[in-house]
Amino acid sequence: MSVTARVAPPRCLLGQALHAEWTKFRTVAGPSWLLAGVVALTVAVGAAAAAAAWCPSATCGIDPAKVSFTGIYPGQAVAAVAGVLAIGNEYSTGMVKLSLTAMPRRLAWFFAKAAVLAGPVLIASALAVAGSALAGRLILPGHGFTPAHGYASLTAGADLRAAVGAVLYLTLVALLSLGLAAAVRDSAAAIGLVLGVLYLFPLAAAVVSNPTLARHLDQIGPLPAGLDAQATIGLDSLPLTPWQGLGAVALWTAGALLLGALALTFRDA
């Protein structure tokens, strides 16, 4: 391995960076525990929400996919911690100086880190969403979410799109956290910033009394926009269409990664 590293042309730098970051990622216990936490918390809260949900008539207007995916509200905080710590740990231990000495092309290092984080988070998110959907499918039909009340099969196209949207949302949140952590370089400040960005938009939209303003807050906030991607009923009244919502989250993530990349390029480590 070390031989290939020495003779490899500079084009393979990204490959080496990926390999190095992957080794770092898999040889500490923290990330695995956090990703297990994403799955456990998302599924547990989703199942509890499904157990508490009740649809007495055809006009209850509750979205079964949103109920099943309630666990994403707390689950994304764990994904955000994983994203923040991926960068924050390098800075808090001083490891970043060593990393950047070994890998002077900082952006290659940064994006290798992002890619190494995205893979496992994607898998954990898929497990979390699949578990939540399964729990919803087992629990909800017994709570009035039946075809007679207008809820057809839970594997319809919209449900699949909601599940894919939820998986991508969690992954984008982890990357957003990674970008912001690179920008502020401090784990505590970064996690406060990320969770502020995630949770405060929907809280503000819920308490603001101006309906136009509330709708705009729902359009620009990453959490409410991401929730649009998880909706299966009442799509006409959403502030954004499901894919637009996911696009808004992707824009936030891209902005955060850009901010992180700029900070990394133009600042001393």
Next chain:
Amino acid sequence: MTTETVPPPRCPATPERESFRYLVHAEWTKFRTVRGWLIAVLVTIVSIPAFAFLAADVGGGCTAASGAAHAAACPAQPTGPGGEPVTDAFYFVHQPVTGNGTITAQLTSLTGQVAVLPAGQESDGPQTGPGLPPWSKAGIIIKENTSQGSAYAAMMVTGTHGVRMQWDYVDDTPGLAGNVSVSAPRWLRLVRDGRTITGYDSADGTHWTPVGTATLPGLTSTVQAGLFAAEPDDGNFITATGVFGHVGLSWPATGWTGTDVGGVDANFVSAPGAFRQSAGTITVTGSGDISPAAGSTYSGRGQSLQRALTGTFFGLIPLIVVAAMFITAEYRRGLIRVSLTAAPRRGRLLAAKAVVIGAVGFVAGLAAAALALAVGTPLLRRAGGLAWPVSLLTEVRMVVGTGALLAVAAVLALAIGATVRRSAPAVALVIVVVLVPYLLVLGPLQGGNGDAPLWLLRITPAAAWSVQQAVPQFYQLIAVYQPNAGYYPLAPWAGLAVECAWAAAALALACYLLRRRDA
């Protein structure tokens, strides 16, 4: 540890109490010399009043009860003598009376008609059937005049809550329990003496028990006295009917007039009332309610004063970050070893940190909330009024409570930071337990879930938000009291106590772990 081998570092002249004071002073010095932390606390103080501007912008809509859909047609909400919004619509059989006197009546029956099907569903059969909602009411009343919102005092029999005396919309006292029937009639009496009206009830018409005394400031000399019937209505054409006998007035009788107070087809009245006199009995049928307009029955333009404190969500986050870092930064930099060498009694070190961060949180919250109310009250008034007049005592509770909420959240963050010793997980954990339950209740769990999601606001640290409740909840008014309209399942201080219990438990765990673990 080292204390066993080296002499105690404490100066003999310094008693125990003094040393704790020095410890607090040392922690305070640590806190105030980190510029980033001071900036974060400043952000907390500024963001809370700043969001009062955002929250006060109502954009022409009505409140949560009616929603944005009816923004164009906000019904005018009558206000009672205390300035509070009220529902005042019922059928009133009355005559004018002047000066002091007494009205007495015997009620032998209270029946009601309720909708068979919920609103919006069509049926060929009859729309209504017999039924009696808990707060259907019929009885005697003395009211200043027949316009909405005027002062009154009434003795009544209710659907399931027995005899009650109610006055000026918000006051309610119980009398005789049990339902009314021909074999168990209820005698009701109101005695006016100047501005005071005293209510009595009796099961036999000879032995009277006082139920309550109402003072109606500024009551005119000539008032309307008579009988009434009302049934809280949701637009389903439902009515209550009371049968009265032995109606007696000490004033000269001038004959009865029937009036639909508040008109028909507005303010929760869908059915015109009626009365019939025959053989010594008067039968009164009416719809509507005489009650405060709170919870979902409020449909006016005003906002609750609590909206001025919306920014607390925003201010809390930097404070939680700083509070967690107050201990985790020591672990990160190894300073904790120095701190523990200087203060070998580890529990006291944690206590000193809790005192400092709690005080910082309390002062920041107090200042921010006072500023937010000072800025927000005129803004909310201009934007459409306040939904409920708030007493000075309530304002003080909201301000002090917000300070306490922030202080306890900061101590919780410190304790969790000392437990997990890492910044990011500690901050995330505290934000999730304090903010996310509230967010879940407002968002995905809203509607269709009954009371279950409200348990999140009873058992998690998020229960503390109840300390900001500005709108009152009434036992005598069945309405939907939801968090999005400013109502919480726990009483203000009880909610704060729940948060305190969590912080105390976390602090105890942190103290135990700090003593047992290597630093």
